[in-house]
Amino acid sequence: MASEKTPQPSAVEVFKHDSLHLRGEIAGELVDENDFFGKGSIQLLKHHGTYQQDDRDVRGTRDEDGKRIKRFIFMVRSKIPSGIVTSEQLLAQLDLCDEIGNSTLRITSRQGLQLHGVLKSDLAISIQRINETQLTTWGACGDINRNVMCCPAPYKDQPHVQMQKTAMDLAEHFAPKTGAYHDIWLTDTDTGEKQLAACDSEATLSGYTGDDVEPIYGKQYLPRKFKMGIALPEDNCIDLYTHDLGLLGIVRDGKLVGYNLIVGGGQGRTPSAEKTFPRLGDPLTFVTLEQVLDVAAAIVKVQRDHGNRSDRKVARMKYLIHNWGIEKFKSKVEEYYGSSLPDPEPDVAHEVDDHMGWHEQGDGNLFYGLNVENGRIKDTDTFKLKTALREICTQFNPGIRLTAHQSIIFSDVAPENRDAIEQILRVNGIPLSEDISNARRWSMACVAWPTCGLSITESERALPSMIDELESALDDLGLSDERFTLRMTGCPNGCARPYNPDIGLVGRAKDKYTVFVGGTAIGNRLSFIHKDLVPSDEVVPGLVKLFEYFKSDRQDGESFGDFCHRQGNDNLLAHVDGQAV
Ligand code: SRM
Numbered sequence: 001m002a003s004e005k006t007p008q009p010s011a012v013e014v015f016k017h018d019s020l021h022l023r024g025e026i027a028g029e030l031v032d033e034n035d036f037f038g039k040g041s042i043q044l045l046k047h048h049g050t051y052q053q054d055d056r057d058v059r060g061t062r063d064e065d066g067k068r069i070k071r072f073i074f075m076v077r078s079k080i081p082s083g084i085v086t087s088e089q090l091l092a093q094l095d096l097c098d099e100i101g102n103s104t105l106r107i108t109s110r111q112g113l114q115l116h117g118v119l120k121s122d123l124a125i126s127i128q129r130i131n132e133t134q135l136t137t138w139g140a141c142g143d144i145n146r147n148v149m150c151c152p153a154p155y156k157d158q159p160h161v162q163m164q165k166t167a168m169d170l171a172e173h174f175a176p177k178t179g180a181y182h183d184i185w186l187t188d189t190d191t192g193e194k195q196l197a198a199c200d201s202e203a204t205l206s207g208y209t210g211d212d213v214e215p216i217y218g219k220q221y222l223p224r225k226f227k228m229g230i231a232l233p234e235d236n237c238i239d240l241y242t243h244d245l246g247l248l249g250i251v252r253d254g255k256l257v258g259y260n261l262i263v264g265g266g267q268g269r270t271p272s273a274e275k276t277f278p279r280l281g282d283p284l285t286f287v288t289l290e291q292v293l294d295v296a297a298a299i300v301k302v303q304r305d306h307g308n309r310s311d312r313k314v315a316r317m318k319y320l321i322h323n324w325g326i327e328k329f330k331s332k333v334e335e336y337y338g339s340s341l342p343d344p345e346p347d348v349a350h351e352v353d354d355h356m357g358w359h360e361q362g363d364g365n366l367f368y369g370l371n372v373e374n375g376r377i378k379d380t381d382t383f384k385l386k387t388a389l390r391e392i393c394t395q396f397n398p399g400i401r402l403t404a405h406q407s408i409i410f411s412d413v414a415p416e417n418r419d420a421i422e423q424i425l426r427v428n429g430i431p432l433s434e435d436i437s438n439a440r441r442w443s444m445a446c447v448a449w450p451t452c453g454l455s456i457t458e459s460e461r462a463l464p465s466m467i468d469e470l471e472s473a474l475d476d477l478g479l480s481d482e483r484f485t486l487r488m489t490g491c492p493n494g495c496a497r498p499y500n501p502d503i504g505l506v507g508r509a510k511d512k513y514t515v516f517v518g519g520t521a522i523g524n525r526l527s528f529i530h531k532d533l534v535p536s537d538e539v540v541p542g543l544v545k546l547f548e549y550f551k552s553d554r555q556d557g558e559s560f561g562d563f564c565h566r567q568g569n570d571n572l573l574a575h576v577d578g579q580a581v
């Protein structure tokens, strides 16, 4: 029994603890008569890569019999280190979204792919089919190391190749080792009968002796999600400082020789709880390539043993580091690692590249970065991205890489195929990246409505028209060439990383947003609240006023974020509203 002074573990901790290494009741509930899972399974299922949701566009409406509608659907997330997939794997996900999803596929802000709108009865088959293509949903969500992000640019130089190898090594090292995923979803799927047997909880658990070993996570996994990402100083395209553990490649004489480890980043906040906040990571140490996995494991284990397991709001590693300070955290990591660790190298992230457009990749072939607005792959009457991707993948079989800005890269393209690929895009109504405004190209929005259970406002469905409005105002101001990052989310959790770009729009109340400004495209400075609870139709007019001020008072070469940061909010408010604060 816990003493009065010992904080009680949160409900999720109890579910994990009692779950027989993430099995719980999932297998039995998968074949019961319900179209939903129970509370414990909902939490455990996240570790298997799926979220139970309900269609929020119909929630609460009434059917013909006057009964309130709640339509359960599932999001299925594939975890893709560095966002690297084959044409065949992308084609298989496109087929799945048509056959058992909502006919769209979503590139995520962590280089993953998501199916939306999957029914419970199709969950097992969708996970099996993803696995048949050698991708996995295992560990894509939950209190575990999530998808390892890494700069996806397919350059053939040693630093890029090495970074992407490290991402794969980390993904494998930190993948959960329990057989639960295999037992529940993948036990011999040759016949439908065998599949049903695998979904019978008795059948699954009768063979389980409780002897799974999780050398890194232990029985209860981590206190909260854990995120890793890798980038180079000249290209922080994966937003290194927002990760629990960021790895900044250190290049000497053209070779990547190791990494600066940056710890304690994270975005989510709850405005009503001051104890929560976004935080940028701090440099901890330099590690050689040989040390990476062991030092990373020491860091994860420190969080495992000392992270908060009673209050999930403050359970991310950023709070541990905030409370302890970086020195204490470092000595604990040294204790777990078994040796002292040096200071970090002086290198810091100083540029960012979105990898859009045509580039030589270094072996005679080209790659093309195609901007996908908010990552949504779909077909409409005039915009047929799904069709275009199918044609490109089928005809040219390029490598596919997903970016941290929810976009796509075709790699290994023979120069003679360049025109044909552009032609396929044009015929299907897809604007080329080169023809997209900077405002749109450097923006992204999280999913939000109708699938996200936590969304307060629209995001992905609202941003495109706001950008239309902003584009035209910037054109009038002669600022169309300005590069600035703009990110929107439907709640303060921050899934599109809105707290460090030039502009962040964060859903706060019905149809109202908090406007953040003052971050950077490189992602190395947090932004500040410019205005709170701004009605959606006042967001762009408010930004336009700031851009007018920027135009008249900016310094030479100053970015929008730097300008807002230099002015400070009192000046910005005094200027745009005449409100001195
Ligand atoms: Fe996220 C929860 C979508 C990247 C911070 N996120 C959710 C859930 C699962 C809602 C839920 O818990 O019920 C959303 C599902 C919506 C849907 O219908 O698909 C969701 N998050 C997403 C995606 C799909 C947004 C997107 O538009 O691309 C991204 C999936 C990435 C992936 O492939 O793994 C996504 N989420 C992020 C990021 C960005 C990142 O990691 O680089 C963040 C901020 C960074 C961070 O973690 O600090 C992020 N998501 C959150 C949080 C707040 C965590 C926190 O520490 O406060 C939640 C809520 C939670 O964990 O309690 C959340």
Ligand code: SF4
Pocket: 446, 447, 448, 449, 452, 453, 454, 455, 456, 459, 489, 490, 491, 492, 493, 494, 495, 496
């Ligand atoms: Fe949902 Fe909020 Fe994340 Fe957007 S930021 S996907 S609304 S949890």
